Amino acid sequence: MPTTAPRYELHYxxxxxxxGEFVRLAFEAAGVEYVDVGRLAPEKGGGERxxxxxxxxxxxxxxxxxxxxxxxxxxxVAQSANILLYLGPRLGLVPDDEPSRLAANQHQLTLGDFxxxxxxxxxxxxSSLYYEDQQTEAKRRAAIFVAERMPKFLRHFEQVVARNGRxxxxxxxxxxxxYADLSMAxxxxxxxxxxxxxxARFTHEIPRxxxxxxxxxxxxxxxxxxxxxxxVAFSRHDLFRHYPELDLDSP
Amino acid sequence: MPTTAPRYELHYxxxxxxxGEFVRLAFEAAGVEYVDVGRLAPEKGGGERxxxxxxxxxxxxxxxxxxxxxxxxxxxVAQSANILLYLGPRLGLVPDDEPSRLAANQHQLTLGDFxxxxxxxxxxxxSSLYYEDQQTEAKRRAAIFVAERMPKFLRHFEQVVARNGRxxxxxxxxxxxxYADLSMAxxxxxxxxxxxxxxARFTHEIPRxxxxxxxxxxxxxxxxxxxxxxxVAFSRHDLFRHYPELDLDSP
Numbered sequence: 001m002p003t004t005a006p007r008y009e010l011h012y013x014x015x016x017x018x019x020g021e022f023v024r025l026a027f028e029a030a031g032v033e034y035v036d037v038g039r040l041a042p043e044k045g046g047g048e049r050x051x052x053x054x055x056x057x058x059x060x061x062x063x064x065x066x067x068x069x070x071x072x073x074x075x076x077v078a079q080s081a082n083i084l085l086y087l088g089p090r091l092g093l094v095p096d097d098e099p100s101r102l103a104a105n106q107h108q109l110t111l112g113d114f115x116x117x118x119x120x121x122x123x124x125x126x127s128s129l130y131y132e133d134q135q136t137e138a139k140r141r142a143a144i145f146v147a148e149r150m151p152k153f154l155r156h157f158e159q160v161v162a163r164n165g166r167x168x169x170x171x172x173x174x175x176x177x178x179y180a181d182l183s184m185a186x187x188x189x190x191x192x193x194x195x196x197x198x199x200a201r202f203t204h205e206i207p208r209x210x211x212x213x214x215x216x217x218x219x220x221x222x223x224x225x226x227x228x229x230x231x232v233a234f235s236r237h238d239l240f241r242h243y244p245e246l247d248l249d250s251p
Numbered sequence: 252m253p254t255t256a257p258r259y260e261l262h263y264x265x266x267x268x269x270x271g272e273f274v275r276l277a278f279e280a281a282g283v284e285y286v287d288v289g290r291l292a293p294e295k296g297g298g299e300r301x302x303x304x305x306x307x308x309x310x311x312x313x314x315x316x317x318x319x320x321x322x323x324x325x326x327x328v329a330q331s332a333n334i335l336l337y338l339g340p341r342l343g344l345v346p347d348d349e350p351s352r353l354a355a356n357q358h359q360l361t362l363g364d365f366x367x368x369x370x371x372x373x374x375x376x377x378s379s380l381y382y383e384d385q386q387t388e389a390k391r392r393a394a395i396f397v398a399e400r401m402p403k404f405l406r407h408f409e410q411v412v413a414r415n416g417r418x419x420x421x422x423x424x425x426x427x428x429x430y431a432d433l434s435m436a437x438x439x440x441x442x443x444x445x446x447x448x449x450x451a452r453f454t455h456e457i458p459r460x461x462x463x464x465x466x467x468x469x470x471x472x473x474x475x476x477x478x479x480x481x482x483v484a485f486s487r488h489d490l491f492r493h494y495p496e497l498d499l500d501s502p
Contacts, residue, residue, distance in 0.1 A: 061414055062354045062424075065361045065407045077353045079360040085336075086353055102328045102337055103313045109330040109360075110316045116367070124375045125388065126395040137376065137388050144377040156316045163312055173313075 006073030007035060008087075011054050013067060014038035014047060016238045017190070019080040019115070020068040022108070025182040026084060028225040029216075030091035036230070038067075081108040084179045093182070095174035103173045107160065107180040111187050114153045115239055118187075118194065121145040122241045131236075131243070142246035146198040150191070154206050157184060161208035170211045177219065184209065185216035190240035197248035257324030258286060259338075262305050264318060265289035265298060267489040268441070270331040270366070271319040273359070276433040277335060279476040280467075281342035287481070289318075332359040335430045344433070346425035354424045358411065358431040362438055365404045366490055369438075369445065372396040373492045382487075382494070393497035397449045401442070405457050408435060412459035421462045428470065435460065436467035441491035448499035 008027065012020030014036075027034040037054070040046025055064060064078030070086065077083055085105055088094035094104045119127075121142040125134040161167060166175040173180055188209060191199045203210060216222055225231055234240065259278065263271030265287075278285040288305070291297025306315060315329030321337065328334055336356055339345035345355045370378075372393040376385040412418060417426040424431055439460060442450045454461060467473055476482055485491065 061416075062357065063407065063410050063414060064357075065364075065404070075350055075353070077357060079357045081332075082353055082357045082360060085356065086349075098337075099326055102326070102333055105336065106313065106315075106328060106330045106333045109333060113316075120371065120375075124371075125392045126399070128395065128399060137391075140388075141376045144379065148377070148379060153316070156314065159314050163314060165312075 008032065009035045009037050009071040011037050011051055011067055011069040011071065013051065015232065015235075017186075017232050017234070018068075018239045019112070021186055021232075022080045022111075022179070022183045023068050023070065023083050023087070024230075025186055025222070025225075026087055026091055026093055026179045028230075029177065029179075029182055029219060029222055030093060031221050032091055039230075081105060081112055084108055084183075088179050091179075093177065093179040095176075095178070100174050104178050104180045107157075107172050108183055110153070110156070111180075111183045114149075114187060115190075117145060117149050117153075118191070119239050121246060122243060131241070135245075138243075138246060146195060146246075146248055150195065150198060151202060151205075154202060154209065158206045158208050161212060169208050170215045172212070177216070181212055181216055182222075185213045188213045190234070193234040194240040194242045195247045196242070201248065259283065260286045260288050260322040262288050262302055262318055262320040262322065264302065266483065266486075268437075268483050268485070269319075269490045270363070272437055272483075273331045273362075273430070273434045274319050274321065274334050274338070275481075276437055276473070276476075277338055277342055277344055277430045279481075280428065280430075280433055280470060280473055281344060282472050283342055290481075332356060332363055335359055335434075339430050342430075344428065344430040346427075346429070351425050355429050355431045358408075358423050359434055361404070361407070362431075362434045365400075365438060366441075368396060368400050368404075369442070370490050372497060373494060382492070386496075389494075389497060397446060397497075397499055401446065401449060402453060402456075405453060405460065409457045409459055412463060420459050421466045423463070428467070432463055432467055433473075436464045439464045441485070444485040445491040445493045446498045447493070452499065 010020060010023055012018065024036065038046055038051045042050065051067065055067065060076050062076060068080055068083060069076060069078045070083045077086055088101065088104060094101055122131055122138050123134060124137045124141040131138065160172050161169060164171055164173060171178065171181055172184055261271060261274055263269065275287065289297055289299065289302045293301065302318065306318065311327050313327060319331055319334060320327060320329045321334045328337055339352065339355060345352055373382055373389050374385060375388045375392040382389065411423050412420060415422060415424060422429065422432055423435055
């Protein structure tokens with residue numbers, strides 16, 4: 001009997017990039033087939049209701065706390081960094097040696113922390129409340145995010161590229177494209193959307209990250225993906241949001 | 252020539268439990284020797300100044316963004332979940348199969364998210380500001396943390412134990428003590444310190460987590476550690492903090 005390799009299923013919110021985008025970019029860069037289940041039509045098992053039903057599915061041996069969730073055959077795993085830890089070697093998006101894999105995971109986790117702080121800049125009180133109901137607090141938190149945290153994270157990652165002797169000045173880890181590079185580029189694109197003024201002011205300090213971002217954007221599969229309908233547009237429903245009043249409050 | 256196994260060095264803030272405590276508990280439970288470098292006397296290379304100097308060390312091939320950092324021979328890794336991913340198999344604190352290891356990592360990451368939210372309940376605007384300078388916002392955020400987020404996380408982990416058929420009702424993953432169990436117990440102890448009223452009200456809903464916590468506390472090495480001077484006391488400088496005004500605002 002012929003056996004078929006199990007398909008990769010991503011279960012994530014259909015209308016945002018969010019933390020699922022790190023996983024989408026890995027599949028797209030590798031050119032590996034995957035099903036973005038939430039983005040299927042409801043009659044094909046997609047949509048938000050299907051996602052919520054999946055998350056509540058009592059038969060999952062390890063319940064996920066939140067999406068993204070990857071299903072691959074019998075395996076069901078949650079947490080974006082954990083999903084990429086699993087996919088990285090299978091998609092050829094991480095070096096083979098253990099130190100490099102730990103470094104890629106470390107960078108992914110720090111990018112996740114960075115993204116969470118960018119989210120909390122517009123939602124400092126609660127994700128369950130509207131932005132308008134925490135705008136005063138958001139202005140206070142965003143001013144500090146832009147003045148202190150964003151520069152601290154960006155300088156850190158610029159140093160990571162600088163010290164990666166094998167990376168030719170454009171990779172976080174190793175000598176080739178890794179999922180950490182894809183996630184770094186995604187965070188830079190998202191910052192450019194959400195905090196265009198603050199990022200523009202900072203660009204001269206991060207030449208290596210700009211080179212990395214350019215290198216990722218030039219990958220033919222990534223370039224095609226970014227132009228396609230599969231790429232969800234940035235919006236004010238997402239992890240990173242553009243509110244002009246939160247961008248760059250000092251001269 | 253005799254070769255010596257490299258020693259485990261933990262580099263973390265000396266006066267708090269913080270995210271480093273998840274790593275300390277793993278070493279203590281395994282009974283494996285480690286050096287908690289920050290807690291050594293300054294003349295022996297310890298203290299905060301030594302930690303800050305280590306973090307700025309230009310010779311580290313992969314710079315850490317923040318502590319905790321583990322050094323083991325040539326390897327230097329940051330991010331508590333990543334450190335435990337490395338240590339788990341070496342300390343015998345995670346099952347051998349890949350699905351279980353991914354599950355343990357997933358739980359560790361979710362416990363990290365839970366801890367971050369508990370931190371932001373008292374510091375919703377910025378870690379760089381005093382609590383007193385964000386107390387108004389903290390009251391608002393903590394009320395939602397206690398009413399919505401803490402119950403959601405705790406119910407999730409109760410479900411994780413319930414569905415782990417091999418765990419005898421007291422393990423998050425597998426049939427034996429894992430680092431995920433240690434971290435779960437640590438979060439419960441920290442919640443008991445920081446939000447005693449809110450946790451007490453909720454205890455009847457999490458019998459399995461209470462059993463897990465008791466099982467961890469009964470491990471002889473853990474029991475000895477918790478009584479020792481090596482265990483840093485809870486305090487208002489830490490990740491979890493007790494401010495009576497942030498605990499349980501509804502009846």
